[in-house]
Amino acid sequence: MTRGFLAAALLILPATAHADWHEASSKHFVVYSEQSPERLKEFATNLERFDRAFRRLRGLPDDLAGKAGRVTVFVMNESAAVGKLARSDNVAGFYLPRASGSVAIVPRYAGSTMPNAMPPMAVLLHEYAHHLMMTASPNRVYPAWVSEGFAEFNATATFGRDGSVTFGQPPAYRVASLTTRFPLPLAKLFAADTLKLSDEERGGLYARGWLLTHYLAIGAPERKGQLGSYLDAVNAGKPSLEAAAAFGDVRRLENELDRYVSGRLAALKLNSDQLPVAPVQIRKLGAGAAALMDVRIRVTVGLPQKEMAAAYEEAKRAAAPYPNDAKAQAVLAEAAFAVRDLPAAEAAVDRAIAAAPDMIEPRIRKAKILFTNAARAGDRTPATWTAVRKEIAAANRLDADHPEPLMLFYRSYVQSRQKPTELAQKGLEYALEMAPFDNTLRFNVATMLMRNGEKERARSLLAPLAFAPHGKGFAQRAARLIAEIDAGEAKKALAELEGSDGGEDSPTVPSPSSSAP
Numbered sequence: 001m002t003r004g005f006l007a008a009a010l011l012i013l014p015a016t017a018h019a020d021w022h023e024a025s026s027k028h029f030v031v032y033s034e035q036s037p038e039r040l041k042e043f044a045t046n047l048e049r050f051d052r053a054f055r056r057l058r059g060l061p062d063d064l065a066g067k068a069g070r071v072t073v074f075v076m077n078e079s080a081a082v083g084k085l086a087r088s089d090n091v092a093g094f095y096l097p098r099a100s101g102s103v104a105i106v107p108r109y110a111g112s113t114m115p116n117a118m119p120p121m122a123v124l125l126h127e128y129a130h131h132l133m134m135t136a137s138p139n140r141v142y143p144a145w146v147s148e149g150f151a152e153f154n155a156t157a158t159f160g161r162d163g164s165v166t167f168g169q170p171p172a173y174r175v176a177s178l179t180t181r182f183p184l185p186l187a188k189l190f191a192a193d194t195l196k197l198s199d200e201e202r203g204g205l206y207a208r209g210w211l212l213t214h215y216l217a218i219g220a221p222e223r224k225g226q227l228g229s230y231l232d233a234v235n236a237g238k239p240s241l242e243a244a245a246a247f248g249d250v251r252r253l254e255n256e257l258d259r260y261v262s263g264r265l266a267a268l269k270l271n272s273d274q275l276p277v278a279p280v281q282i283r284k285l286g287a288g289a290a291a292l293m294d295v296r297i298r299v300t301v302g303l304p305q306k307e308m309a310a311a312y313e314e315a316k317r318a319a320a321p322y323p324n325d326a327k328a329q330a331v332l333a334e335a336a337f338a339v340r341d342l343p344a345a346e347a348a349v350d351r352a353i354a355a356a357p358d359m360i361e362p363r364i365r366k367a368k369i370l371f372t373n374a375a376r377a378g379d380r381t382p383a384t385w386t387a388v389r390k391e392i393a394a395a396n397r398l399d400a401d402h403p404e405p406l407m408l409f410y411r412s413y414v415q416s417r418q419k420p421t422e423l424a425q426k427g428l429e430y431a432l433e434m435a436p437f438d439n440t441l442r443f444n445v446a447t448m449l450m451r452n453g454e455k456e457r458a459r460s461l462l463a464p465l466a467f468a469p470h471g472k473g474f475a476q477r478a479a480r481l482i483a484e485i486d487a488g489e490a491k492k493a494l495a496e497l498e499g500s501d502g503g504e505d506s507p508t509v510p511s512p513s514s515s516a517p
Helices: 003-010 037-058 079-086 120-136 144-155 172-178 186-190 199-219 226-235 240-247 250-261 287-291 293-301 305-319 326-338 342-355 360-377 382-398 403-415 422-434 439-451 455-466 473-486 490-499
Strands: 022-025 029-033 071-076 094-096 103-107 165-167 268-270 281-284
Touching: 022 037, 029 037, 037 071, 037 120, 037 165, 037 268, 037 281, 071 079, 071 120, 071 293, 079 094, 079 103, 079 293, 094 120, 103 120, 103 293, 120 144, 144 199, 172 199, 186 199, 186 240, 186 250, 199 226, 199 250, 226 240, 240 250, 287 293, 287 305, 287 326, 293 305, 293 326, 305 326, 326 342, 326 360, 342 360, 360 382, 360 403, 382 403, 403 422, 403 439, 422 439, 439 455, 439 473, 439 490, 455 473, 455 490, 473 490
Parallel strands: 029 071, 071 103
Antiparallel strands: 022 029, 022 281, 094 103, 165 268
16 A cells, blocks of 8 residues: 555644544444544545445445444544554554444554554554454354455555545555465465464465455456355355365465466456445534543543543543533543442433433433442342333433343343343344444353253354454354354353353453554
8 A cells, every 4th residue: 555545545634733623424434533624524435435335346235223333433643642542552543343332543644654554544444344244244254364354455445536446455564474475375374263373474364365365356257256155165164274175276276376466466446426425424523522532532442440530530620611511421421430430420421311312322321320220239129120121211212223222121131130031132132233243242142042042043153253363262262162062062151151241331342453463
């Protein structure tokens, strides 16, 4: 990716002190930034064009489930601020897939001139490709090289001034791994899910995965359909290396790739008339929302308890002048809840609800506060949980497709030691349909299914996690549970699932994407 494109894609402007915060609202994204409204609108429009291009190429329906399904993007002025939030100096941006609302954090510029630095826009598109992939095929297994190669193929999409989107640009930040088949030849690439890879080999997985995906997708028409056949074989239970028979002679494919990467690479361009998108709405944030934006970002990402306490104190000071501002009071409520100052959280959330009765986030937080109060007190009386469910229902009425009220409704039965109703169980499954990328929610649904004796359905939910390249503990745990189910040890698997069933605010925080794999 050229530096010229990076500038255009990220819409770079010099950082300015005390700039106004603006919100760009579109069908699939909500973007917050201090850049000019014109630049922000162009940036958000490019994201929508990417979404449209992705869906068009893969024949995916635009079945977005309401506003809750949108990805919120916070654009920071400095790359150092992103690194601080991610607790790493080697981070170009990161993405948090959550049922409560998926979040991406990127800087306005890369902050590095190193050739292996992953541009922020590439991070955002890479992770959004994962997001769409999981949404479109939530229970399909993708070996690591397909998952990451596919995401890399989409990460380098370029945006023309004429409204076009072009796929196929090589990832300049992986050039060192791209120009050699070693240390990860194809035979090892196909078996990567079962191997412990070195850092160098992991870089090769991304690079060779990109190259093979690129070749099969747009560079070799004569191999059309082979990738689909390979994935069908993997999902039928064949080991990845055995499923690679779909490609024929692996050594021949390897030689073809070596010739392909040293020649002229194919590209795929979609013109603007193929990518109609609705206009992006831009608005300047009110004084209260802007004053709390820094705290909002930190609380949304999550902080260690000591830092969260400091953020809460900052939130109290910043929100004090805006008692009737729903956005400001909602952030204050989030910060208070994070440090478990529940009386203050409830007072703030009540002010937010009074100021904006149709705003769903305070309603959800109110339900969580009542839920937590009852759980802490060990209160299982029907009247208490009826009141909790009444608040959950109020949130659900504002957006029937929002996953969180559905999750809370189910958990209200688990917490009160009551058998979840059929409606509650169906609601939890529907929540996963709306947020298939939330790993904690996926484990919770698998737990419910195991309790009901539906071990095969539970297994199908766990299978994609076992192959997740960034899953780490999730992937290991899912693989172990699948092995237990396959060995006829369903009771053991259920006991493990119940032993770490997610709580009402269980986090789902994967490793951030960075400039190196």
